[in-house]
């Protein structure tokens with residue numbers, strides 16, 4: 457028998473992806489073990505968001521494949537196990553007439569299934585998710601009436617509401633103030649430690665991230681580094697400066713960019 | 715009882731109007747939030763082409779002379795709707811181009827068919843601008859059948875439609891088969907447009923889909939409330955508009971749309987005086 461815990465949450469197998477003529481990802485192979493907390497870093501345009509979308513089956517790679525919990529992503533059905541906050545979550549149609557509560561409840565639709573409706577217990581879950589991001593009092597506000605950072609928290613609540621085993625966040629703290637961002641990292645930390653959730657975090661805050669993540673992957677079309685945080689920090693002085701051009705915290709420059 | 719209900723044709727008109735006043739705004743909510751308000755216009759013009767085609771065929775074949783032109787109108791409309799969804803994929807980055815393409819094709823075809831059928835007649839006028847005296851018993855039943863289909867679809871697909879309107883990515887992640895649902899939605903919209911045209915007229919059918927929503931979006935909290943208010947506004951406008959149409963002897967499309975504009979104005983003013991709401995900021 458296969459031990460379920462040994463199956464990687466995500467397995468990317470020799471994946472290549474291009475938009476038209478433009479190569480975005482080349483021969484990516486990586487494994488994200490269950491219970492790990494991966495920080496995915498790389499300069500702008502390095503293909504982080506594209507890789508995430510390939511992992512979620514939202515983009516179809518031209519070569520290679522993705523397995524979620526051992527299942528080929530095209531055949532994967534347990535979407536309630538997966539939570540996702542997209543990078544563009546804060547550039548949606550802000551005039552959309554939905555309350556924060558309604559937006560969060562969307563996260564349960566995969567679980568509730570076709571032709572069914574939300575039950576009282578589902579509604580309780582929505583409240584719980586709103587509480588976890590401290591947005592309970594804004595539940596009945598229209599999403600367009602909230603500030604950018606508050607909207608971002610609503611999207612995080614939407615990703616959390618189905619109690620996922622794998623949570624993927626694409627630059628979730630952009631537009632969130634320093635204090636909220638610190639409490640956000642604490643929340644991720646407790647999800648990871650207490651609920652044993654597998655987390656993938658795309659971010660540019662390399663300094664803050666390394667205090668929390670267990671593993672780091674550096675992407676720029678290819679995977680340049682993938683290992684645990686300790687290895688990353690030891691190698692970062694030479695690797696990272698080569699990777700990013702010069703200093704780790706300055707991300708605007710990069711050797712492979714045209 | 716109002717004296718106008720003595721006449722059977724007026725009963726037909728009111729029954730149809732009340733059903734259309736519910737249908738058009740319900741679908742309109744999803745159309746407006748997906749920023750496709752103009753789709754209703756494109757589909758209504760392609761419906762006109764179907765009606766004009768029936769007019770022309772009626773001159774040539776006895777079979778079509780007796781048929782209710784609404785059916786061929788529906789066929790054209792549904793075909794146009796499916797075509798729009800396909801065109802949208804061809805013009806990935808200019809999705810909205812699909813709408814003017816279908817719209818001009820619809821107008822072009824209509825003009826050709828109408829000319830070939832030796833031009834305008836009173837019948838056609840009633841399709842363009844709506845006419846409460848032109849509604850037949852068979853129209854009532856057709857609209858009733860559409861009402862059942864649409865209500866079942868929206869009731870059972872509410873979650874799916876809601877999530878797909880808000881963000882398609884999340885929809886796909888919920889395991890929703892978005893293509894299938896969006897095509898079904900477009901086909902249903904096409905049916906409703908064809909069904910509405912006797913009462914409001916082809917040129918004004920899109921207003922019945924979009925104006926009630928435009929009004930309710932100003933004041934509603936949340937998505938469900940937006941739907942209820944849109945239906946309420948749609949019904950008020952249709953019923954009031956039909957009374958005015960009868961007593962003032964004006965084409966019903968005009969009176970209904972003016973009622974909608976009035977409601978919209980009141981909602982905007984109400985919002986202005988009861989507090990501001992941040993819209994469109996991030």
Ligand SMILES: Nc1ncnc2c1ncn2[C@@H]1O[C@H](COP(=O)(O)OP(=O)(O)OP(=O)(O)O)[C@@H](O)[C@H]1O
Pocket residue numbers: 475478480498499500501502503504505506507543
């Ligand atoms: N829809 C698209 N069509 C064509 N090219 C695209 C599209 N989206 C992204 N790209 C290209 O693919 C490359 C990778 O983009 P991606 O969004 O994955 O980068 P990223 O690492 O997430 O960057 P950022 O840090 O800015 O979020 C970029 O060079 C970009 O120009």
Ligand SMILES: [Mg+2]
Pocket residue numbers: 504505506543626
């Ligand atoms: Mg990105």
